[in-house]
Amino acid sequence: MIIGYTTGVFDLFHIGHLNILRKAKQNCDKLVVGVTTDELLRKYKNKNPIIPFEERLDIVKSIKYVDEVVPQEDMNKLSHWEKLKFNVVFVGDDWQNTDKWDKIEKDFKAVGVEIIYFPYTKGISSTLINEILVKEREKLQKND
Numbered sequence: 001m002i003i004g005y006t007t008g009v010f011d012l013f014h015i016g017h018l019n020i021l022r023k024a025k026q027n028c029d030k031l032v033v034g035v036t037t038d039e040l041l042r043k044y045k046n047k048n049p050i051i052p053f054e055e056r057l058d059i060v061k062s063i064k065y066v067d068e069v070v071p072q073e074d075m076n077k078l079s080h081w082e083k084l085k086f087n088v089v090f091v092g093d094d095w096q097n098t099d100k101w102d103k104i105e106k107d108f109k110a111v112g113v114e115i116i117y118f119p120y121t122k123g124i125s126s127t128l129i130n131e132i133l134v135k136e137r138e139k140l141q142k143n144d
Contacts (some may be wrong), residue, residue: 001029001030002027002028002029002030002034002087002088002090003029003030003084003085003086003087004024004025004028004030004031004032004050004086004087004088004089004090004117005031005032005033005034005080005081005084005086005088005089006020006021006024006033006034006090006091007033007034007035007036007072007077007080008020008033008034008035008036009035009036009041009045009049010035010036010059010060011050011051011056012042012051012058012104012129013048013051013056013059013060014091014129015121016120016121018063019061019118019121020090020092020118020121021033021065021066022061022065023090023118024065024090024116024118025065025066026056027088027090027116028087028088030067030068031065031066031068031143032065032067032068032069032070032084032086033066033068033069033070034052034058034069034070034071034072034080035053035056035057035060035069035070035071035072036072037071037073038052038063038074039073040073040074040075044075044099053071057069057071061138070084075135077089077104077107077108078104078107078111081108081111081113085125086113086143087112087113087114088113088114088115088116089104089115089116090115090116090117090118091115091116091117091118092117092118092119092120093117093118093119093120094120103114106129124140130136132136
């Protein structure tokens with residue numbers, strides 16, 4: 001059985017999120033998804049999610065491609081492997097050839113974990129959606 005693993009914040013769930021989960025499931029028998037906790041998001045991105053952790057967890061759990069959901073409480077991918085024993089990790093290709101993921105690749109190669117990079121869905125992100133919503137709210141406030 002091939003166990004796959006991917007992680008994300010999954011805030012303001014959109015087609016890019018769905019694309020990576022769909023493609024990941026096509027490449028494994030069981031897909032485990034780590035959902036970033038609110039605390040970790042504040043720590044590493046210095047921002048708060050729009051959708052609270054428990055709700056994001058429920059959203060991701062409800063996706064038919066996802067077999068198991070776990071909290072992502074830290075950024076140490078190797079410690080996640082030690083707990084979950086996945087065979088393959090799925091990540092957006094915007095991380096490929098970065099110092100961070102070059103090190104992760106080396107660590108995973110040593111334990112036999114494959115990394116598969118998927119094309120980043122261009123033109124959509126939770127950050128972009130939030131920026132559009134903020135601008136629209138500002139327009140509405142000006143018209144009041």
